[in-house]
Amino acid sequence: MKRFLIGLLSGILIMTACAPATVESTILPSPSGTPTVVPATLTPSLTQIPPTRTITPLPTIPTFTPTFDVSTIVTVTPGPRAECLSKGAPPQINFAIFPSGKKYVGHPTIDEFLEFLNSGGHLEELANDLKQIDSEFEVKDITNDQLPDLIIISGSVFQTVNILWCQGGKYSLFPKDSVEGETLGSDQVKFELHDLNQNGISEVLSIGSGRTGLNVNILEWNGINFHDLSADEEGINAFMTYAARDDFEVRDLNNDGIPEFILKGSPPQSRDYPGDPLRSQTAIYYWSGKVYSPMKTFSAPQYRFQAVQDGDLQALQGNYSEATKLYQAAISSNKLDWWSKERFEHNREAAINFTTPTVLAPDKTEYPRLAAYAYYRIMLLHIVQGHEPDAGTVYKTLQQKFGNDPYGHPYVEMAIAFWEAYQSTHKMYTGCAAAIQYAAEHPEILVPLGSDYHGSQSHIYVPADVCPFR
Numbered sequence: 439m440k441r442f443l444i445g446l447l448s449g450i451l452i453m454t455a456c457a458p459a460t461v462e463s464t465i466l467p468s469p470s471g472t473p474t475v476v477p478a479t480l481t482p483s484l485t486q487i488p489p490t491r492t493i494t495p496l497p498t499i500p501t502f503t504p505t506f507d508v509s510t511i512v513t514v515t516p517g518p519r520a521e522c523l524s525k526g527a528p529p530q531i532n533f534a535i536f537p538s539g540k541k542y543v544g545h546p547t548i549d550e551f552l553e554f555l556n557s558g559g560h561l562e563e564l565a566n567d568l569k570q571i572d573s574e575f576e577v578k579d580i581t582n583d584q585l586p587d588l589i590i591i592s593g594s595v596f597q598t599v600n601i602l603w604c605q606g607g608k609y610s611l612f613p614k615d616s617v618e619g620e621t622l623g624s625d626q627v628k629f630e631l632h633d634l635n636q637n638g639i640s641e642v643l644s645i646g647s648g649r650t651g652l653n654v655n656i657l658e659w660n661g662i663n664f665h666d667l668s669a670d671e672e673g674i675n676a677f678m679t680y681a682a683r684d685d686f687e688v689r690d691l692n693n694d695g696i697p698e699f700i701l702k703g704s705p706p707q708s709r710d711y712p713g714d715p716l717r718s719q720t721a722i723y724y725w726s727g728k729v730y731s732p733m734k735t736f737s738a739p740q741y742r743f744q745a746v747q748d749g750d751l752q753a754l755q756g757n758y759s760e761a762t763k764l765y766q767a768a769i770s771s772n773k774l775d776w777w778s779k780e781r782f783e784h785n786r787e788a789a790i791n792f793t794t795p796t797v798l799a800p801d802k803t804e805y806p807r808l809a810a811y812a813y814y815r816i817m818l819l820h821i822v823q824g825h826e827p828d829a830g831t832v833y834k835t836l837q838q839k840f841g842n843d844p845y846g847h848p849y850v851e852m853a854i855a856f857w858e859a860y861q862s863t864h865k866m867y868t869g870c871a872a873a874i875q876y877a878a879e880h881p882e883i884l885v886p887l888g889s890d891y892h893g894s895q896s897h898i899y900v901p902a903d904v905c906p907f908r
Contacts, residue, residue: 496871496908507694510727513638517661520583522555522604548592548600548611555602555609561586578631580640581605581659589629589642597627599644601657601664612657612664628683634667634697635725641667643699645686652681652701656730668723668730676732678703678721696725705737706894713786714893715741715777736895739764742774746808747888747897749815754906758819765812765819776800779891803845807886810836810846814853822866822907833857848883852876856905870905877901 554564565577568590575590580601587603601612627646634641639658646653654676656667668676678685678701685702692698700723705716718737723730733755739745749764767774778801788795813836820829836853840846855876860869877883884899897903 496867496874496902511636513636514582516584516638517582518584520581520585520604522585522607522609548590548602551588551590552602552609552611561588564588574628576629576631578640580631580642582639582661589631591627591629597646599627599629599642599655601642603659626683632688632697634688634730636696643688645683647681647683651677651679651703652683652686653677654686654699654701656699670729676701676721676723676730678719680704680706691722692724698725699723699730708789711894712789713782713784714895715744716893717744717895719895739767740775741777742768742771742804742808743777743886743888743892743896745771745774746812746815747892749812750897750903750906753815753819758823762816762819765816768812769809776804777892778804782891782893804886806840806843806846807849807883810840810843810849811883811887813839814849814856817853818856818905818907821860821869848880852880852883852904866905866907870907873905874901877904 551564555561561577565575565588568575573590575588577586577588579585580587580589581603583604585604587601589599589601591597592600598613602609603612604610626648627644629645630643631640632643633639634643634656635658642655642657642664644653644655644657646655654668656676657664658667666673666675676699681701681703685704687700687702688697689700690697691700701721703719703721705718706714708714708716717740719734720736721732721734723732734751736744736748739748745764745768749761749768752758752761752764780801781798784798785795813832817829817832817836820826820832833853837850840850852873856869856873859872860866862868878901881901884901884903887903888897888899890896890898
């Protein structure tokens, strides 16, 4: 009898331990604005610790704060004075002056200026001649060698910013084989000299505008050559399509003593991108301590996928409050429109044929996918900010709403992969590694977030995008 009672009690305990936790029904918003009651579903434990799994190391994400600590700036000490004194009689440069004294016929070439200086001519003499003609130039030491350099624009139809400076006893020419990043050629170019990063060396700020947009270079001497402070890791400098010279501004936005520069682009021409959902774009470049790095924003989203992408962009840039608002809009706003591959192709065909696109039935699979992903990203933001109880609430809501939805369920699984891995170490790195691994194993979940059919301005998602926190 005693053995029977012990066995009975053991069976009850085992059955109790295996029973799933119950979850109360929750009232959640719907895209139509009408609240809906979601029945409870069976979910995994929020504190379940999974077995240890192999995690692929994650790439490092470069980060910087928009407000730079100016106390870390090191002012560069002037270098030894350079010498560029060539002997001999310099060649005569023939400036054909109009009677007005302002224009000239036959543009002297930059090579002629270089030959003049390297054959015994003086920079001051050349500068005096340039003052007599309509030429944009400036003489100033920008190479930190106590010897003036010449910065001058050449060309009429296609213009280039040129720098002539003393190196190794003779004058050298930029941009010939001496630039890191793109050169400074454009339809129309102007330049300004500024010590933007306050290190004691003036940079050449070049603003070029043309048919494709606005091109900005910030060239600074690094002791060997001129490198572009606005170039990214691939050497591509700051550029904004469909922007003109008036769409560029230099201003200290965050009052840290170092000015930012702002590029604003209008929406591209729809004829150039038929079928695309196009928006205007702004890029604000902040000094990170090494380079000017952009923070990009778009005009208000019209489509739900745009709200999701904007939320991801704001989160990546550390604007967590704004990111949360955008994710919440993707979940509950009835003003955001739907988008699909079918709609893109339909609009594209109508644009090419100059016809009005017919009205399509909304894609009902898009909302659960994007809304589930938005809940997942809100959960991540709570954890990043140290609000783990709020993250748990969102995690539970995500499972209640989309746990049984065939289109939202994969994003629930990704959230579970993150949560369980995170609970084992309470480190974002571990959770992100699990979420990214899930996305890599299920790449189809990335397509609704951003792919070719979302248009030319869309981000094309890769697994690392689903959890960009380390």
